[in-house]
Amino acid sequence: MSTESAAKGSMDTTAAVPDWVGSALERVLGRVAVTRSEVGDRFPLFADPGSGRWTTTGRGSWTGGFWAGLLWLRARHTGIETDREAAVRFTGRLEDWVDADTATRGLIFWYGTVLADTPESAALRVRAAHSCQDAYDPELGLVPWGSAFGGPRLLARADGVPGMVPLLASVDPQVAGSHLRRHLELCVGEGPFCWSWRYERPVGWTPCDDPPPGWSRGRAWLLLAVADAAHRLATGDLAEAVSQLLHGPAVPPADEGQPEGPLDTSAAAITAVALLKLGHREQALALLDELVGTHVTADGRLLNGCYDLASGTATEHELIWGDFFLAYALATLTGLVDPHEA
Template identity: 85%
Template sequence: MDTTAAVPDWAGPALASVLGRVAVTRTEVGDRFPLFADPGSGRWTTTGRGSWTGGFWAGLLWLRARHTGKETDREAAMRCTGRLTDWVDADTVTRGLILWYGTALADTPKAAALRVRAAHACRDAYDAELGLVPWGSAFGGARLLARVDGVPGMVSLLALADSQAAESHLRRHLELCLGASTFCWSWRYERPAGWAPCDDPPPGWSRGRAWLLLAVADAAHRLGADDLATAASHLLQGPTVPPADEAHTEGPLDTSAAAITAVALLKLGHRDQAVALLGELVSSHVTDDGRLLNGCYDLASGTATRHELIWGDFFLAYALAALTGLVDVHDA
């Protein structure tokens, strides 16, 4: 990050507001994990084990601990990260999202050991024939899938144990997702036919571009893969909040995709674009009490289409923390 660049005057207050919301959420959810919150009441729908989003809640708690410097906040973050341990041996590529973002900002030996253990478990799950870590069976459905949301976090986590596997994982997804005439974010592997495209999520899915751009940004930094700039250019859009599905421009937006994109832009050095996007989020979609609204969990099923989403909160907070110097943009 260019530490000489001026920090927007809204960045610090926005970060304080979002991390203040973390304290309110922690009181409400207790030992459960927040998933999405009603845009009116702010009440959270929670999960017991965290599902694929548990690492973002732990990451938010670590950001708050850095921000406040309070031991009580640090202890809360440590407890939450500890509750992610059971995911290490789960058969799911979303371990990248869970165990990278749940440990990367932690500063304890236990968290570091958990991160390394998770990296080796993911390396062991790498399938050389497929050239990637498959989607897995932990959440049901077909196991031999390649899905774009299985790339972010996993690239950084795998790189700790096997940089070649990490690069292969990313490049196979790039080949599949960007190789057709239109974006395709999910592919199923069947023997002997090979890879076949799936229609869920749809080509216009907002987080498809965002997740892949974030993974490309991390690979460019952690793996030194300079040729990835071309892939990044295919994924870049203007600094605006995208619709949840590009095929339904009149439908809900997805601020969580914008927050992910802002982090990726900062990692890639596109600071002006990132600041413009964050400025739009803060001015138009963040409430006075720090809730990032208008995130869309799943448009097709009508689930939480205009809500506060825990990963949207995390990436917004992380981007603001990078802008204000609380973290280095490559910490997580």
């Protein structure tokens, strides 16, 4: 079976699910309830590995959709109305980002709304998708990184592709395909891998060194986008891209150039979801077994995620997107969600 065929197929629901999967999901979603009580009306970003105390943001930044998505996963798991009310509330607060000039709107609005069950959330996702479609630059062949977080606007970054591909595909598959192809051409083309490129007239595209070539999440983010494209778009053969991006240890170092440095479990969790979408169940299960057995605490915290190694920010911490992708992968295995739902 081709990679694309596997991606477009459904999970084998007859396959046995190890007992630890359900237990781990209970712990991770139990942690969501604790986090909600601690952060109040703010969005969690990363938590100290010792105390578990969260650093939070008021508006959610680029990670707000992962908190909303986690709340929807918990609400679906428990069926408790107060859990659902929290999910509805935080999803509604993402509206401030609809017209923000950032390609991370894919992360914010796809993962923050797609698991929701309200017409308001669906309408919000459609608005965000059309706004991103309007931001598409036909000369560049993509939705630029944008200026919302400072720095140059005309960038192509690997973390501007996941979420954006399925979000754009919901309103304009051609634009979604172009956005993916241009990033693959730049980031994993003939030259050395580079996760960020700047466009300057009349020079064209030039590589940037931030994030560095060894950045752990570069491969993971693009692999996730490829997995979504294989299921949602008529993109042709993506097997070569998958083989290029599936490389290295299951739980990678935060920077391949510093193999003795901190790990990044969040990259592994993202990869696990991509593997499940691509139909590589056993490989995903082995990766998740390592994550749960080695890096998840008794109270459901996925530790050893690295937010930003270069600045020394949260280098061994619990990261909100790591929690989301771990929970989503586990929920896929238990049948709580479909691998292609989000």
